[in-house]
Amino acid sequence: MKKKSIEHIIALSNDLRWEIGDDFHDGLAEGIYADASEIANTAISTNTIKRRFRLDSKIDKIVTSKFWGFPIMFLILGVILWLTIIGANYPSSMLANLLLDNIHPALKSLATSIGMPWWLDGFLIDGVYLAVAWVIAVMLPPMAIFFPLFTLLEDFGYLPRVAFNMDYLFKKSGAHGKQALTMSMGFGCNAAGVVATRIIDSPRERLIAIITNNFSLCNGRWPTQILIATIFIGAVVPDSFSSIASLSAVIGIAILGIFFMFFVSWALTKTVLKGEISTFNLELPPYRPPRFWKTIYTSLIDRTVIVLWRAIIFAAPAGAVIWLISNIYIGNESIASWTIHSLDGFGFLLGLNGVILLAYVVAIPANEIVIPTILMLTVLTSGIVGGEGAGVMFELDSVNATGDILRTGGWTLLTAINLMLFSLLHNPCSTTIYTIYKETKSVKWTTVASILPVIMGLVITFLVAQIWRLF
């Protein structure tokens, strides 16, 4: 009975729709608009001049202008990175001093005094504890500076302007203009960027945004870029220019990432993901002075601590694994050194080395721990006496010490450049891969999104290495 009445209603609606013809949607929309304007007009009274809107549109005219838009964008990014690089130095070395130079020996002597067996003490203190301590010392300061600055910019209302500037480029590459927003989120965290793609209506364009989000250099990779650029790129120019040089190198890598994002988007739309480009309205919100302290507080709590916590969770087991593979011997070689030696040849082809490749395998769970892992493994294979023995993540009180270790390990400028490139172009971290799967519900696209960047990374580093060696 009920079913019948429902079908009756549906049938009636079909008849009526037929009667009205095509203009139902428009007729209704116009009705809504007319009502809205009537109601608004009876309730609103405006005092002639809208001064603040004028200021807004003046700012917009500059920051979204064809000429100034991009330079201003890079300038802002540059200033934020510069503050991060400069500002993170001191707290980083203080934390390293505290966690690595003071607490670590204290823990070691405590372990000895309670008679802990060497393997347990090594596994827990030299493996797990040191990995965690390293991640905190290296990551906390830059994050605590970068995230609040980024959030302030976001609250101010600058991100939609970035989207506005880049809209044209995204359109050209066949993607959705809103991808500029998800890209910006990706600079904080790729997993967050992937979730943010929900604002894109068309499934095709959303998929493109998801697959290419990994080309946004994420927070886990900024420190790697910054550190390597400071050590190697900064060193080839006179001292007074070194911070500018390393800064430009990092920004260069970020821009290269954006370029790859366009390129891959374009390639996808030309091959497997063909389709119409959808249009959309982008509302440029008014600039709002951010509530400074509140923003600082929430970005510290919400972002920094959460990301750091995730890093720690992944670093602890990775530290354990590193200690294990460096201390379990097959014949008279540890697993780690055996793997490194067998990967060295392949690594050489790519202008990298076995250590870096192994580090990336160990660090699949989290990008953040790549550098600590590389350092530890370098110390292990190059036989530098670090005082701690095999499998101990090395402590570094200064950038120079890190550089010394890497150079002793046979690193050159090429290794550094290729590491920076490879750090940009490799698989997303496990959290992001899982997020991609949750969002796409497709094994196929998750695989594509995970494998594609690695292949590109291998190809690019290979080419760079070959060309470099020609000269």
Added chain:
Amino acid sequence: MEKKGNSACDTCVHFNAKGLKKLGVNTLNFDFVVALAGNPNTGKSTVFNALTGLRQHTGNWPGKTVTRAEGAFEYNSQKFKLVDLPGTYSLLSTSQDEEVARNFILFGKPDVTVIVVDASRLERNLNLVLQILEITNKAVLCLNLMDEAKRSSISIDERTLARNLGIPVVPTSARFNKGIPELIQTINEVATGKIICKPHQIKNVPVNIEKAIKNLSAEIKKQFPIIPNSRWIAFRLLEGDTHIIEALRKGELV
């Protein structure tokens, strides 16, 4: 996130420190469900945070909230579950964020829907308001960003607006916790039935369309006397919305 004494209502019997308890994410055993809807970038998440004491990240760009966030608060020993919906310009399209919002208002049957609007862009925001008022008859208009409206010399006669829309209107500046106590009290009064809304119905529709809507909506009412939003279902049926047809067949709308 403490409440500052910047409102006359702080001394009012209806609002005092004991009356309001921010419950954060504890959404168990609630008495009422409150939905937060509105255009993108009108400060829904900020209102959400002010009510629940949570710190959902807010950002000055449209589309910040893509999933719905839930939180709770307690007022006069009644628990309210608050659902922050993604911002949308209308409820007539099919992107994922719009569907989240639309489905919740339609199928989640919130006890109160708080529609957050940008006071300095009222006319544009009203498009969504009018659509929501066709779906639900328990709504509160939160006239947010009053500080910005004031700065751009826009003044709004809240009473006229409330009369024309047929729902209570509360001016707020959620970023500065202004108007939040009044908002809570109004939500409470609508939820408990102290305030009865008579929501505005869309008027300026061409005659032939209006006739079809009346015809269809009368038929729907005849078959389902308890359905509150027969007019809106008629809109969607005339539009040929397959989701709604499906939902009607499955009996999810009643």
